[in-house]
Amino acid sequence: MGKDKFLNEKPEKLTYSGVFKKIDNWARARSLWVVAYGTGCGAIELRPTFTSRFDAERFGMRMVGTPRQADVIVVSGYLTVKTLKRVIRVYEQMQSPKYVVALGACPINGGMYYDSYNAINRLDLYLPVDIWVTGCMPRPEAILAGFKRLQELIDDGKADGWKKYIEALDWYRGNQRKIIKNWRMPNYNW
């Protein structure tokens, strides 16, 4: 039932001008927009982080409503197979360059859900992760420290998970196909 609708063709290659690369990175690191999609229990910690108590907007970060406008997706906590489908879909609809931040122990090795029938154990088999923030759950201070580190990586031009994802798309697709038997979702483009 249903057709396999994984995106198998790669997006068009981005031509990079070496001259403005540094300026690009400088600007990108200071305007991280985060897609407001709570995938697990850690989404609770993102609310105080981005509102007035911890005020992430002083670092240039804010929540946006759609993946098309966003630079960062935060995988906040455990991922079930059903949620992973949606996360992959959201990630692929984001514009390059894009970054993945994984919060908590669950995306690293399964955390307390390591023997669950429905929660995945390792996120980096399915999506390229740039920053891991450990804890169960991490406090907003830890999340801010993680974002600060992400900004440093972008400044140095080292946060290139999105390039790896395009290069090794077949490998990621193979891993995704192992657990997602039927994609069965509306089609979209990169």
Next chain:
Amino acid sequence: MNIIERLKERFEVLIAEKKRKDLLIIETTKKGLIPMLFYLKEYEGYRTLTLISCVDWIEDKKFQMSYILWNFRMKANIIVKFMLDRENPDFETVYKLWPQAEAYEREIHEMFGVNFEGNPTQNEELILEDWDNIPPMRRDFDTLKYSMEKFGEREPKSRINIRKEISEQYDEWRRK
């Protein structure tokens, strides 16, 4: 004449136990469940279905189905339960008495494999998309093995072994 006597007069009541001032537990048979729920809803004022739950008693080869009802006027709960055969878990829906039962029955169908005849949406997937094994909440389903085969082993491995040993010890302790 209290409610237990009234129920005993009309239906087959195997066990009737008053747990608290506002909680009553009734065990009945598969045949007498839906008439009893109808009577409780229409005559005794237990108008709200709060929960349907299922427990797997694998040693007795039974599923225990519990229906929790709530009486708003008396601020009291009643739990009506019965034992369903584990080999042929076929039952009827109570969707016609309470529409909200549809979702509970759908979940129990997905997690335990109980078949509710007459439920319009029970074959749609609720949370397990593309499930390829026996229903996961049955106790003969090995979640750790399934997780390791499907999602890969967790590092470090020694932790898993420790956890396995603990669970084996716990099983032995339970058998005694």
